[in-house]
């Protein structure tokens with residue numbers, strides 16, 4: 001499957017492992033996906049600077065294939081991390097949450113391809129005008145930070161593909177080869193999967209987190225924090241407490257306080273899947289097995305090919 005994205009990035013398959021704070025804040029998952037011909041993406045957000053440097057050097061010695069780095073540009077450590085990424089000549093940036101314009105010239109000068117994560121048509125157009133190389137478009141099914149508009153992937157990806165000339169990577173709700181074929185049919189030129197890659201031995205979250213993803217069905221997630229920066233996570237005691245407070249008309253400060261009581265770290269590191277923020281997408285309901293990342297990649301490619309054959313035979 002050759003697309004403008006596989007050509008741009010020099011990857012074999014149009015499949016990204018999404019940046020996921022904690023779950024892909026390590027080298028093992030990124031290396032496994034990139035070595036399997038996909039695009040492994042390191043989530044730098046939660047990392048301390050010394051760990052960030054160590055993990056970059058582990059990735060560089062673990063794979064000769066292209067790999068990506070996600071830095072949320074509104075992160076207080078973003079500038080320092082960008083300088084380190086520049087010195088390391090990171091092959092691909094997958095930046096989120098903030099404007100890319102001021103960074104593009106120096107990264108393009110060293111050959112870095114810059115992709116930008118967007119969740120609306122307006123931001124897609126802005127990122128294109130700023131000069132990024134491609135877009136990652138997140139729809140409402142996505143784990144982590146879905147679009148505040150809650151427009152689903154099916155509609156948003158199609159709308160953005162029609163609104164811009166840049167190649168688009170579809171993200172949110174994709175967990176198997178049928179989903180990949182669907183997104184390619186919409187005009188996306190690659191896909192990004194987060195939740196599917198949580199259920200791998202390489203993902204750096206607690207076993208309880210992985211088990212919770214396997215156990216969840218498609219109705220098993222909630223959007224918490226509507227009206228602020230909403231997150232999609234598995235339903236648990238924390239999400240119910242927040243929703244109850246919201247339903248009973250609690251003031252914004254009270255909702256904020258409840259939101260801040262919980263963290264992704266609590267779920268990912270300590271395994272507290274009742275009171276932590278267990279970020280995951282609706283596609284958790286399509287994931288029922290922990291498999292090595294290379295095997296996930298192999299199955300995704302085979303399933304996408306099968307889906308294409310099935311469509312061709314209709």
Ligand SMILES: Cc1cc2nc3c(=O)[nH]c(=O)nc-3n(C[C@H](O)[C@H](O)[C@H](O)COP(=O)(O)O)c2cc1C
Pocket residue numbers: 018019020021022023043044045070072095096117138141142143144145171172173174192193194195196278279280281282283
């Ligand atoms: C546990 C988790 C953590 C995430 N952390 C980040 C992050 O640090 N930066 C980012 O740009 N997106 C983050 N996301 C969003 C993913 O990059 C991606 O858009 C999403 O997982 C796609 O939806 P899916 O989970 O249905 O595949 C996160 C998602 C999850 C599930």
